Amino acid sequence: MTRTDPVSAPAASPRIAVIGLGAMSRSLARALPRGAEGLRIGAALVRPGSGAEVEAAAAAAGLELFRDLADLLAWAPDLVVECAGHGAVRDLAPGLLEAGVPVVVVSIGALGDADLRGRLEAAAAGPGGGRLTVASGAIGGLDILRTGGRAGLSRVVYRGVKPPAAWKGTPAEDAVDLDALTEPTVFFEGDAAEASARFPKNANVTAAVALAGIGFTGTRVSLIADPTAAGNRHEVEGEGAFGTFRVALSNVPLPDNPKTSWLAALSVEEAVVRHFQSVSY
Numbered sequence: 001m002t003r004t005d006p007v008s009a010p011a012a013s014p015r016i017a018v019i020g021l022g023a024m025s026r027s028l029a030r031a032l033p034r035g036a037e038g039l040r041i042g043a044a045l046v047r048p049g050s051g052a053e054v055e056a057a058a059a060a061a062g063l064e065l066f067r068d069l070a071d072l073l074a075w076a077p078d079l080v081v082e083c084a085g086h087g088a089v090r091d092l093a094p095g096l097l098e099a100g101v102p103v104v105v106v107s108i109g110a111l112g113d114a115d116l117r118g119r120l121e122a123a124a125a126g127p128g129g130g131r132l133t134v135a136s137g138a139i140g141g142l143d144i145l146r147t148g149g150r151a152g153l154s155r156v157v158y159r160g161v162k163p164p165a166a167w168k169g170t171p172a173e174d175a176v177d178l179d180a181l182t183e184p185t186v187f188f189e190g191d192a193a194e195a196s197a198r199f200p201k202n203a204n205v206t207a208a209v210a211l212a213g214i215g216f217t218g219t220r221v222s223l224i225a226d227p228t229a230a231g232n233r234h235e236v237e238g239e240g241a242f243g244t245f246r247v248a249l250s251n252v253p254l255p256d257n258p259k260t261s262w263l264a265a266l267s268v269e270e271a272v273v274r275h276f277q278s279v280s281y
């Protein structure tokens with residue numbers, strides 16, 4: 001027998017697409033190919049009305065551009081990574097999962113909606129359903145909440161501090177004059193259900209903490225605008241039968257979006273790499 005093909009042909013590169021082409025997707029598309037794994041983003045699903053700026057961003061990143069879920073499905077993605085917003089999780093993730101496509105979600109606050117969680121769980125569990133994974137995002141310590149939580153948690157508290165500019169365009173503007181602040185100011189106190197729903201671009205971390213720990217209503221949340229803050233700070237304290245813990249992060253924001261920590265983009269990169277590993281450490 002004559003072989004003309006190489007004995008060990010390289011495996012085809014997985015077809016990875018992002019939803020949304022904002023700060024996080026652009027960071028991911030730039031960073032992923034620099035990793036040793038040889039992965040890259042190949043396509044982006046953007047809003048139907050997206051114009052020339054988005055086309056230029058896609059061209060610069062070498063991405064195929066789709067404006068319709070059916071076109072993305074026809075591209076046959078091996079993995080789709082949502083980096084868009086709560087609406088994208090609600091409108092697009094169930095259809096992807098039903099079609100058998102694995103989905104990584106970073107707009108985790110959308111999962112505060114119990115009906116949506118039920119739809120996603122049903123889509124993933126259905127015949128040929130894809131797997132839904134949640135990226136850790138801009139926060140850490142989720143592993144402690146999950147593991148400690150197996151023996152029961154009695155208290156989980158989250159505190160989020162960002163510079164006033166990062167709270168622009170959010171309900172924080174109704175509570176305080178962000179431009180006039182001279183000291184750290186608490187403008188929201190409540191639970192993770194309310195925080196993640198009212199601050200969909202700033203408080204996804206509260207949903208990540210809630211899902212890993214004691215749920216959306218059990219997780220106490222304070223949000224703070226601090227004119228002296230250089231970046232985005234997140235603190236989580238937990239208590240349970242296992243003991244206690246405290247995690248504090250001081251995150252560098254993405255240059256294109258002061259609301260979003262670079263760590264959130266890195267967490268998506270890590271989730272993508274992990275998805276394709278046969279052994280994960």
Ligand SMILES: NC(=O)C1=CN([C@@H]2O[C@H](COP(=O)(O)OP(=O)(O)OC[C@H]3O[C@@H](n4cnc5c(N)ncnc54)[C@H](O)[C@@H]3O)[C@@H](O)[C@H]2O)C=CC1
Binds near residue numbers: 024086135136204
């Ligand atoms: N889990 C976490 O720790 C974090 C989660 N996030 C989430 O990630 C999202 C993306 O963050 P960034 O890239 O910084 O925001 P961004 O605002 O820079 O980019 C989001 C892009 O997605 C597009 N988009 C929105 N809905 C869409 C849809 N249905 N279909 C296609 N495109 C859509 C927007 O037009 C925009 O271009 C945020 O909206 C937030 O929900 C952000 C920071 C941290």
Ligand SMILES: O=C([O-])CC(=O)C(=O)O
Binds near residue numbers: 202261
């Ligand atoms: O990126 C961050 O620091 C946190 C954030 O915006 C979110 O949780 O939605």
